[in-house]
Amino acid sequence: MNRRTAHRWLRVLRTPMGRTAAALVLVVLVLAVVGPAPWNARADAVDTANILAGPSAQHWAGTDNLGRDIAFRVLEATRLSVGLALAATAIGVVAGLLLGTAPWLLGRRLGRLVTGAVQIAIAFPGLLLALFFAVVFGVGATGAALAIGLAGAPTFARLVQTLLAGVAARDFVAAARIAGVGRLRILVRHLLPNIAEPLVVNATIGAGGALLAFAGLSFLGLGVQAPSYDWGRLLYDGIGVLYVNPAAAIAPALAVLVAGLALNLLGESVAKGFGMDALVGLPASASPSPAAAAGPAQPAAERPADDAPDDVVLDVRDLTVSFPAAAGPIRPVRGVTFSIRRGEAVGVVGESGSGKSLTALAVSRLVDAAGRVDADRLHLLGTDLREGDSAAQRRLLGSSLAMVFQDPASSFNPTQRIGRQLAETSRHHHGLGRRAAFARAVDRLRAVRITDPDRRARQYPHEFSGGMRQRAMIGMGLMGSPALIVADEPTTALDVTVQRQVLDLLTAIRTSDAVALLLISHDVAVVSEVCDRVLVMYAGRIVEDLPTDRLTTGALHPYTRALTAAVPRMDSPLDRPLPVIPGRPVDPADVPPGCAYAARCPLASQRCRDEDPPLARHPSGHRVACWHARPEPAHAEAVRPASVVEAS
Amino acid sequence: MSELLFEDVTVRYGRLTAVDGVTLRVPAGGVLGLVGESGSGKSTLARAAVGLVPPAGGRILLDGEPVRAHGRHRPLQMVFQDPYSSLDPRMTIGETITEAIPPGMSRAQRRTEVARLLELVHLDPGRASAYPGQLSGGQRQRVALARAIAGRPRVVIADEITSALDVSIQGAILNLVRELQRELGLSILFISHNLAVVRYVADHVAIMLRGRVVEQGPAARVLSEPGHEYTRALLDAVPGHRLTARSAT
Numbered sequence: 001m002n003r004r005t006a007h008r009w010l011r012v013l014r015t016p017m018g019r020t021a022a023a024l025v026l027v028v029l030v031l032a033v034v035g036p037a038p039w040n041a042r043a044d045a046v047d048t049a050n051i052l053a054g055p056s057a058q059h060w061a062g063t064d065n066l067g068r069d070i071a072f073r074v075l076e077a078t079r080l081s082v083g084l085a086l087a088a089t090a091i092g093v094v095a096g097l098l099l100g101t102a103p104w105l106l107g108r109r110l111g112r113l114v115t116g117a118v119q120i121a122i123a124f125p126g127l128l129l130a131l132f133f134a135v136v137f138g139v140g141a142t143g144a145a146l147a148i149g150l151a152g153a154p155t156f157a158r159l160v161q162t163l164l165a166g167v168a169a170r171d172f173v174a175a176a177r178i179a180g181v182g183r184l185r186i187l188v189r190h191l192l193p194n195i196a197e198p199l200v201v202n203a204t205i206g207a208g209g210a211l212l213a214f215a216g217l218s219f220l221g222l223g224v225q226a227p228s229y230d231w232g233r234l235l236y237d238g239i240g241v242l243y244v245n246p247a248a249a250i251a252p253a254l255a256v257l258v259a260g261l262a263l264n265l266l267g268e269s270v271a272k273g274f275g276m277d278a279l280v281g282l283p284a285s286a287s288p289s290p291a292a293a294a295g296p297a298q299p300a301a302e303r304p305a306d307d308a309p310d311d312v313v314l315d316v317r318d319l320t321v322s323f324p325a326a327a328g329p330i331r332p333v334r335g336v337t338f339s340i341r342r343g344e345a346v347g348v349v350g351e352s353g354s355g356k357s358l359t360a361l362a363v364s365r366l367v368d369a370a371g372r373v374d375a376d377r378l379h380l381l382g383t384d385l386r387e388g389d390s391a392a393q394r395r396l397l398g399s400s401l402a403m404v405f406q407d408p409a410s411s412f413n414p415t416q417r418i419g420r421q422l423a424e425t426s427r428h429h430h431g432l433g434r435r436a437a438f439a440r441a442v443d444r445l446r447a448v449r450i451t452d453p454d455r456r457a458r459q460y461p462h463e464f465s466g467g468m469r470q471r472a473m474i475g476m477g478l479m480g481s482p483a484l485i486v487a488d489e490p491t492t493a494l495d496v497t498v499q500r501q502v503l504d505l506l507t508a509i510r511t512s513d514a515v516a517l518l519l520i521s522h523d524v525a526v527v528s529e530v531c532d533r534v535l536v537m538y539a540g541r542i543v544e545d546l547p548t549d550r551l552t553t554g555a556l557h558p559y560t561r562a563l564t565a566a567v568p569r570m571d572s573p574l575d576r577p578l579p580v581i582p583g584r585p586v587d588p589a590d591v592p593p594g595c596a597y598a599a600r601c602p603l604a605s606q607r608c609r610d611e612d613p614p615l616a617r618h619p620s621g622h623r624v625a626c627w628h629a630r631p632e633p634a635h636a637e638a639v640r641p642a643s644v645v646e647a648s
Numbered sequence: 649m650s651e652l653l654f655e656d657v658t659v660r661y662g663r664l665t666a667v668d669g670v671t672l673r674v675p676a677g678g679v680l681g682l683v684g685e686s687g688s689g690k691s692t693l694a695r696a697a698v699g700l701v702p703p704a705g706g707r708i709l710l711d712g713e714p715v716r717a718h719g720r721h722r723p724l725q726m727v728f729q730d731p732y733s734s735l736d737p738r739m740t741i742g743e744t745i746t747e748a749i750p751p752g753m754s755r756a757q758r759r760t761e762v763a764r765l766l767e768l769v770h771l772d773p774g775r776a777s778a779y780p781g782q783l784s785g786g787q788r789q790r791v792a793l794a795r796a797i798a799g800r801p802r803v804v805i806a807d808e809i810t811s812a813l814d815v816s817i818q819g820a821i822l823n824l825v826r827e828l829q830r831e832l833g834l835s836i837l838f839i840s841h842n843l844a845v846v847r848y849v850a851d852h853v854a855i856m857l858r859g860r861v862v863e864q865g866p867a868a869r870v871l872s873e874p875g876h877e878y879t880r881a882l883l884d885a886v887p888g889h890r891l892t893a894r895s896a897t
């Protein structure tokens with residue numbers, strides 16, 4: 001179990017329901033283990049003078065037809081009831097796992113046979129199956145445990161099959177197969193660990209069900225036989241004397257109810273605590289709607305910003321994002337300051353891990369819960385986004401900010417029609433009616449140049465190609481009237497021809513509606529096609545903020561120049577290696593004291609290693625963070641770093 | 649040096665024909681660049697070669713023999729496009745790479761090998777104990793690359809391996825691909841939609857459109873005198889193409 005899993009279990013225990021359920025289950029289990037010892041004598045003590053007595057101070061739930069104390073008998077029966085329920089669950093889980101994993105292990109043809117058999121078994125009601133098995137295995141506790149266990153197996157098997165199929169389709173499983181890892185080993189090492197959590201949850205809920213089923217079978221006389229007794233058996237005896245002593249029936253019924261409910265609740269709260277991400281494995285940040293993260297409403301901070309010029313859409317000052325880590329917090333974004341004006345297209349480039357995505361996520365308030373976002377200013381259209389989670393803020397984010405992610409496949413819900421998903425956002429944020437929202441969805445699909453939008457709106461995401469999905473995603477952002485589109489690697493997963501279409505579309509939207517664009521990409525070429533201005537990020541900082549047309553010839557920062565040179569072009573010489581940036585990007589857990597780029601920089605001096613250069617305006621007009629900022633020398637190789645005069 | 653030959657290969661998913669009678673040759677010790685849009689069947693062809701999907705027709709031959717897609721040592725290794733799904737989130741990257749190392753090494757040797765491979769793809773060997781979730785997208789792809797090389801393959805199939813990488817790494821990976829190819833005499837089927845990238849690594853290029861190969865030949869010829877209209881459209885869409893055009897005017 002890695003840290004993240006442990007963290008999620010803890011989170012479950014922190015909810016009131018999770019805590020209550022866990023405590024109840026614990027009590028029941030303790031009773032089952034230690035219960036019989038102290039009460040055994042009292043539960044079986046025959047008191048002929050006190051037959052079928054009602055509740056009294058001495059016998060809380062009265063006595064049975066031999067004068068035995070019912071309350072103690074119920075407590076004593078905990079062990080057998082819970083034990084049998086767990087045994088039945090174990091049988092069900094084992095059988096279910098065998099059936100569920102069989103298709104994976106047996107290969108396609110035999111596997112299909114097993115899958116078919118499981119489907120048929122599922123079609124029978126569970127109780128019917130249990131009764132059938134109970135008759136087959138004979139009356140008695142063992143028979144009943146087998147019956148209930150096997151009756152639950154098909155459902156569990158199907159769950160296993162479904163979850164397995166989901167994980168097995170991922171590339172890491174294919175990679176293991178290509179590496180020659182056997183099917184059984186893949187199952188044990190890759191598949192089961194990735195589906196364990198939902199299975200455990202399901203088995204817990206199943207144990208609650210088994211408990212009830214057992215009580216039912218014993219009650220019908222098919223389960224535990226006298227002189228043994230479980231709760232169902234006690235209930236059966238109690239019902240017989242219902243008119244003499246109702247408590248004799250109520251006490252075991254209550255026990256069944258409490259224990260069954262406790263197990264169910266525990267399962268449910270674990271499921272909820274783990275969320276869908278445990279089941280589907282989607283990154284949480286793939287949620288397309290920033291407003292989805294609802295929380296307690298707080299007073300709105302609707303005052304427009306004091307001194308921000310009117311046409312500033314996004315104003316960010318000294319933005320920091322940090323995460324807790326074993327060796328103290330890491331800060332992947334370390335003081336980022338920039339603003340975007342109406343209709344302006346700003347690109348963000350930088351290597352992997354430089355904090356581009358986190359900056360975008362912080363702006364749209366999608367950094368995951370563990371992360372901490374701090375800023376001196378974080379204004380969208382003059383509204384402070386830093387604190388609180390008011391309805392006004394959510395509405396603003398929902399309608400004025402559109403987010404486009406890299407992976408168009410995971411941004412849509414695969415089970416809903418595209419049109420409906422687009423309409424949803426409108427109904428949510430603008431209170432449009434169903435019809436009107438759908439009409440707008442169709443209109444927006446047309447706006448993003450999807451042909452035959454009427455028909456397309458009624459299709460599911462998988463019927464769209466990657467490029468169409470990405471356009472639909474942009475269309476979703478356009479359901480409101482966004483002032484800013486944040487696009488994080490929107491074309492990275494697309495082919496060049498489609499990439500060209502999406503980039504053209506973004507440009508068209510921007511120019512026709514004066515929508516500002518924050519385009520994140522690792523590809524300088526992509527950014528330079530679309531943007532007016534480029535922010536170059538390195539190790540969580542902006543190191544240069546320059547107009548696009550200066551990228552190739554007017555860059556002042558050595559990193560910007562290296563990054564531009566590293567893009568292969570149609571005219572790169574083939575006889576020598578591509579220029580690369582030596583060394584590795586900085587690990588956010590280990591940021592050096594001076595300039596973060598010093599270790600890789602050909603111009604680094606002692607000052608660079610000691611002092612971190614601030615992002616300041618250079619005489620040539622744009623902002624740069626470098627002690628030796630200067631235009632590109634004519635012959636890069638000929639320059640000796642030592643001869644450089646330090647710029648201020 | 650090994651030659652990988654696709655002979656009239658057809659692959660179907662149900663009624664859909666994803667690859668339609670493709671004949672391609674990855675020359676021994678050479679690089680064949682395969683270009684085409686998504687859905688054109690490039691990845692399907694790759695998956696057929698490594699035995700992940702069965703071909704409905706045709707043959708796939710490695711040095712004249714049918715490719716062995718069973719057993720512990722596989723002569724073909726593949727690097728996938730999506731670094732988010734190609735690594736098991738529950739395994740450390742060290743474990744993932746170790747899994748692909750051919751059997752017969754001691755524990756200590758395996759550890760050294762993992763460190764060497766990580767170094768090779770410019771990752772800190774100290775991060776062998778990290779989980780994929782702790783790495784950024786680019787870092788994950790480098791791990792996936794290390795895993796493929798770990799298998800000591802005769803042919804490597806690289807499916808869009810740089811499309812999710814940032815440029816600085818992309819350059820290093822492309823250089824690395826060329827270097828490995830020369831030193832180990834690897835044959836590589838290099839799938840990419842980026843013509844500038846393909847041009848840099850491949851000596852032969854094949855263009856795929858809707859399951860068929862529409863044009864193939866020496867890279868220099870295909871990219872400078874495209875014979876098919878679709879090849880011309882691809883050339884036109886290369887990012888930066890317009891930029892060059894713009895700064896020229």
Ligand SMILES: Nc1ncnc2c1ncn2[C@@H]1O[C@H](COP(=O)(O)OP(=O)(O)OP(=O)(O)O)[C@@H](O)[C@H]1O
Binds near residue numbers: 357368782785787
């Ligand atoms: N939820 C998280 N918990 C801990 N660290 C994180 C988290 N998300 C990101 N990081 C770390 O923050 C740094 C910056 O990540 P970010 O995703 O912003 O990079 P990026 O510039 O978008 O990279 P890429 O080009 O690969 O997408 C990385 O080192 C990453 O490992």
Ligand code: SF4
Binds near residue numbers: 595597598599609627
């Ligand atoms: S400050 Fe020094 S080390 Fe940093 S980029 Fe500038 S020259 Fe290089």
Ligand SMILES: [Mg+2]
Binds near residue numbers: 356357358488
């Ligand atoms: Mg990113």
